[in-house]
Amino acid sequence: MIPELSNPSVCMRDPQRVEEILQSMVKAGSNTVQVIADFDMTLTRFAYKGKRCPTCHNILDNSNLISNECREELKVLLDTYYPIEIDSARSIAEKLPLMVEWWTKAHKILVQQKIRKDRLAMAVRDSDAMLREGYQLLFDHLQEHSIPLLIFSAGIGDILEEVIRQAGVFHSNVKVFSNYMDFDESGLLKAFKGELIHIYNKREGALLNTGHFQELRTRPNVLLLGDSLGDLTMADGVQDMENILKIGFLNDKVEERKQSYLDSYDIVLVQDETLEVPNAIMLHLT
Numbered sequence: 001m002i003p004e005l006s007n008p009s010v011c012m013r014d015p016q017r018v019e020e021i022l023q024s025m026v027k028a029g030s031n032t033v034q035v036i037a038d039f040d041m042t043l044t045r046f047a048y049k050g051k052r053c054p055t056c057h058n059i060l061d062n063s064n065l066i067s068n069e070c071r072e073e074l075k076v077l078l079d080t081y082y083p084i085e086i087d088s089a090r091s092i093a094e095k096l097p098l099m100v101e102w103w104t105k106a107h108k109i110l111v112q113q114k115i116r117k118d119r120l121a122m123a124v125r126d127s128d129a130m131l132r133e134g135y136q137l138l139f140d141h142l143q144e145h146s147i148p149l150l151i152f153s154a155g156i157g158d159i160l161e162e163v164i165r166q167a168g169v170f171h172s173n174v175k176v177f178s179n180y181m182d183f184d185e186s187g188l189l190k191a192f193k194g195e196l197i198h199i200y201n202k203r204e205g206a207l208l209n210t211g212h213f214q215e216l217r218t219r220p221n222v223l224l225l226g227d228s229l230g231d232l233t234m235a236d237g238v239q240d241m242e243n244i245l246k247i248g249f250l251n252d253k254v255e256e257r258k259q260s261y262l263d264s265y266d267i268v269l270v271q272d273e274t275l276e277v278p279n280a281i282m283l284h285l286t
């Protein structure tokens, strides 16, 4: 077994099963493997030195691209809906309409702010966003081995891309599927493009994109990285799936949510701010 799987942050419902999946994936070869990852709080850190790190949306919420009044409104939304997002006492069915409400309200407020496209890079630079420790190895190694990395995010595509561009890891093997901003001719935000992606409709998005991303058809072995139970369906667009290893970051409300994460993710990483385990698995597969 991979030594990092004995790290204190690692919990597994069935270590034997994990071993079998890994063996089967090694046998299939790295040219059949793809990585499908969520972005916020999966590739990025949840906290650093005891302080919460921002999501894509929070990067804008905390920036000076929006008015104080708008910031207040977005904060009220965050304080209202984030506790619902992580509430283990409510079912996904119950949470889904509320999540749609959160995203819809937040995007409506953002669109009223005349956000300038040419200011996004600065907002990201001035933010506390951080990719998880070990990101360089993950991104560089996947690129070197021509393994596609599909980032599937309910965050904001333009912001997410800027985070990885500024970190110097937006390589050609990275494909992003997310909510993208639509700007008018003068470069002011006028809307968000296409269908809204929120944390509970990644399955629909995945299925819509089977034609889009060639990798989904040709690489039947998947390493899935997520932090929400909604992320579990990100690979549903993969055709003729052979093996999938699901790794879930459990960042918040650990005790309440641990059992449900163990039931659905093969490997659960409890309050682990690093990519040490995914990296060890990736090195094992290549």
Ligand code: C5P
Residues within 6 Å of the ligand: 038, 039, 040, 041, 042, 055, 056, 057, 058, 078, 082, 085, 102, 103, 106, 152, 153, 154, 155, 199, 228
């Ligand atoms: O990249 P990912 O799919 O994880 O992005 C979704 C995250 O964005 C959610 O977990 C949610 O907490 C966060 N969010 C936010 N502000 C919003 C909407 C979502 O911080 N207005």
Ligand code: MG
Residues within 6 Å of the ligand: 038, 039, 040, 041, 042, 226, 227, 228
């Ligand atoms: Mg996430």
